[in-house]
Amino acid sequence: MRMVEERSGAAGSGTRARTRRAIIDAAIGLLAGDPTASLGDVAAAAGVGRTTVHRYFPERSDLLTAIGTDILEKVAAATERARLDDGPAAKALERLCQEYFELGDGLTLMFETPQLATWSGWDEETAADQHFLHTVRRGHTDGSIDPELDDEWVRNLVWSLLYSAWAHTRTAGASKHSAMTLCLHTLRKAIAP
Amino acid sequence: MRMVEERSGAAGSGTRARTRRAIIDAAIGLLAGDPTASLGDVAAAAGVGRTTVHRYFPERSDLLTAIGTDILEKVAAATERARLDDGPAAKALERLCQEYFELGDGLTLMFETPQLATWSGWDEETAADQHFLHTVRRGHTDGSIDPELDDEWVRNLVWSLLYSAWAHTRTAGASKHSAMTLCLHTLRKAIAP
DNA sequence: TCTGAATGGAACACTGATGTTCCATAACGG
DNA sequence: CCGTTATGGAACATCAGTGTTCCATTCAGA
Numbered sequence: 001m002r003m004v005e006e007r008s009g010a011a012g013s014g015t016r017a018r019t020r021r022a023i024i025d026a027a028i029g030l031l032a033g034d035p036t037a038s039l040g041d042v043a044a045a046a047g048v049g050r051t052t053v054h055r056y057f058p059e060r061s062d063l064l065t066a067i068g069t070d071i072l073e074k075v076a077a078a079t080e081r082a083r084l085d086d087g088p089a090a091k092a093l094e095r096l097c098q099e100y101f102e103l104g105d106g107l108t109l110m111f112e113t114p115q116l117a118t119w120s121g122w123d124e125e126t127a128a129d130q131h132f133l134h135t136v137r138r139g140h141t142d143g144s145i146d147p148e149l150d151d152e153w154v155r156n157l158v159w160s161l162l163y164s165a166w167a168h169t170r171t172a173g174a175s176k177h178s179a180m181t182l183c184l185h186t187l188r189k190a191i192a193p
Numbered sequence: 194m195r196m197v198e199e200r201s202g203a204a205g206s207g208t209r210a211r212t213r214r215a216i217i218d219a220a221i222g223l224l225a226g227d228p229t230a231s232l233g234d235v236a237a238a239a240g241v242g243r244t245t246v247h248r249y250f251p252e253r254s255d256l257l258t259a260i261g262t263d264i265l266e267k268v269a270a271a272t273e274r275a276r277l278d279d280g281p282a283a284k285a286l287e288r289l290c291q292e293y294f295e296l297g298d299g300l301t302l303m304f305e306t307p308q309l310a311t312w313s314g315w316d317e318e319t320a321a322d323q324h325f326l327h328t329v330r331r332g333h334t335d336g337s338i339d340p341e342l343d344d345e346w347v348r349n350l351v352w353s354l355l356y357s358a359w360a361h362t363r364t365a366g367a368s369k370h371s372a373m374t375l376c377l378h379t380l381r382k383a384i385a386p
Numbered sequence: 387t388c389t390g391a392a393t394g395g396a397a398c399a400c401t402g403a404t405g406t407t408c409c410a411t412a413a414c415g416g
Numbered sequence: 417c418c419g420t421t422a423t424g425g426a427a428c429a430t431c432a433g434t435g436t437t438c439c440a441t442t443c444a445g446a
Contacts, residue, residue, distance in 0.1 A: 015414065015422065036229060038403055049424040054405065112305055146382075152365045153357070153375050160353035164346070172345045182346050189339075190383045208392065208444065231433055242394040247435065 020056055022046045024070055027063060032105035035113050039063070068116045071106045072126065078103065079128040089139030090191055093158065094184055096132070100162055101180055111163050129155070139191070146193045154191060161187055213249055215239045217263055220256060225298035228306050232256070261309045264299045265319065271296065272321040282332030283384055286351065287377055289325070293355055294373055304356050322348070332384070339386045347384060354380055 026046035030037045039060060043050040057063035078099035084092045100107065109116060136154045139145025145154070165183040168174050174182075219239035223230045232253060236243040250256035271292035277285045293300065302309060329347045332338025338347070358376040361367050367375075 019422080039405095040403080050404095051406095051425070052423060055423085058405080060404075148375075148378060150361075150365065150367075150375065153361055153379075156357040156360050156364070157354075157379060160357040161350075164349040164353040167349050168343075168346055171349070172343065174343075182341075182343065185341060186346075186350060186383050189385070190379050192382065212392080232435095233433075243434095244395070244436095245393060248393085251435080253434075 019048065019052065020066075023048065023053055023056055023063070024066055027067055028070070028109060029105050031067070031113065032108040035109075064116060067109070071103070071110060071116075072128075074103055074106055075100070075126070076128050079131055084131055084135045088144040089135050089142055090144035090188070092135055093139070093145075093154075093191065094187060096135075097158060097162065097184060097187055098180065100158075101165060101176075101183070104166075107162055107166060111159070132158075143193060145191045149191060157190065158187065212241065212245065213259075216241065216246055216249055216256070217259055220260055221263070221302060222298050224260070224306065225301040228302075257309060260302070264296070264303060264309075265321075267296055267299055268293070268319070269321050272324055277324055277328045281337040282328050282335055283337035283381070285328050286332070286338075286347075286384065287380060289328075290351060290355065290377060290380055291373065293351070294358060294369075294376070297359075300355055300359060304352070325351075336386060338384045342384060350383065351380065 023042065023046045027042045030042055030045045039053050040050050042063070043053045046053070053063070057066060079096065082092060082096040082099045084096065086092065132155055133151040136145060136149075136151040140147045140151075149157075161183050165179040168179045168182065169176055216235065216239045220235045223235055223238045232246050233243050235256070236246045239246070246256070250259060272289065275285060275289040275292045277289065279285065325348055326344045329338060329342075329344040333340045333344075342350075354376050358372040361372045361375065362369055
């Protein structure tokens with residue numbers, strides 16, 4: 001008999017948690033490149049047997065859900081770190097941009113995998129999303145963000161720029177840093193009043 | 194015995210050409226929403242039997258190739274219409290943006306379907322692509338485009354903005370016109386020196 | 387009208403992914 | 417060190433999509 005560790009979806013720490021993470025991380029990296037990759041591929045990428053993948057995620061959809069949840073958590077954490085309420089809203093968005101950029105493949109997945117969006121907690125406005133939109137509106141009043149630009153438009157814009165930045169590192173072989181510089185430079189000019 | 198009409202991939206005009214178009218158009222609309230849609234779904238969407246689809250495109254990859262070619266042609270035509278060499282480069286890009294916007298679902302497909310990009314004539318620089326990059330560099334010298342912005346970055350930026358604009362019409366339920374206005378407004382500010 | 391072209395649908399074989407079960411082995415942890 | 421726990425791999429049933437063949441029917445156009 002063992003302690004009940006998995007009470008709220010978060011597995012206890014130990015061997016299981018580590019394996020679980022390995023599978024999710026491998027899946028994110030792999031699916032970002034090819035959303036149709038098979039579970040066998042995921043298993044291979046994670047360095048575990050296909051059976052083990054099924055042991056942790058009985059159905060493919062279970063894995064997708066876990067990935068979705070995982071990314072949402074990362075987004076929430078990144079939003080937290082950006083301290084959106086500090087200083088001018090425009091500056092806050094730039095900080096957020098940098099934080100989100102670190103999500104890497106998770107970013108690509110959110111863009112290219114509508115299947116993830118199918119899962120429940122997505123278009124239902126996240127707390128992070130609400131916070132983002134609110135910050136844009138704050139920018140409208142504190143004069144640091146162009147009032148012509150809709151809050152939802154700014155959100156879409158930020159995501160697009162981030163996607164572009166990643167694409168830029170791949171297609172133009174630019175360094176992460178220079179891509180981020182271009183990204184921030186562009187964002188700053190785009191949202192300036 | 195009949196005239197040899199299909200000499201260069203472009204089927205002759207008549208029943209065959211019309212059916213072919215119906216299939217390609219349906220496929221573009223469907224795959225934009227779900228890149229994994231089956232050929233049976235495509236057939237249903239086109240209002241033809243699955244057998245007929247296979248008659249025109251023996252393998253799935255043949256259909257994908259045809260779609261890729263079709264979109265490339267549309268892009269080329271749109272580039273033509275934008276008259277990139279007329280007036281200030283920045284204005285030229287705005288015109289191009291408007292033309293590309295009309296590609297609709299084709300736009301989404303180019304973004305979300307790397308499988309299409311797998312096919313030959315993609316990252317091999319298209320004439321349209323060359324023309325685009327050249328126009329950006331022209332903008333650097335004629336002073337209408339921020340010299341800080343790499344030509345490839347501007348290209349990625351334009352595509353991202355277009356994608357954002359379409360996403361905006363869906364998520365925010367904005368009209369095509371207002372989305373385009375935001376898009377152009379943002380582009381103008383982003384590339385201004 | 388009349389003929390060849392175009393189509394739809396059924397039936398079939400084939401393939402790759404999925405999900406399950408079972409068992410032997412390896413690793414972990416007390 | 418030993419028992420519990422986790423794992424890998426093989427074998428299997430199932431399923432959906434794919435691609436093919438054949439035939440009866442419909443349609444287009446001369």
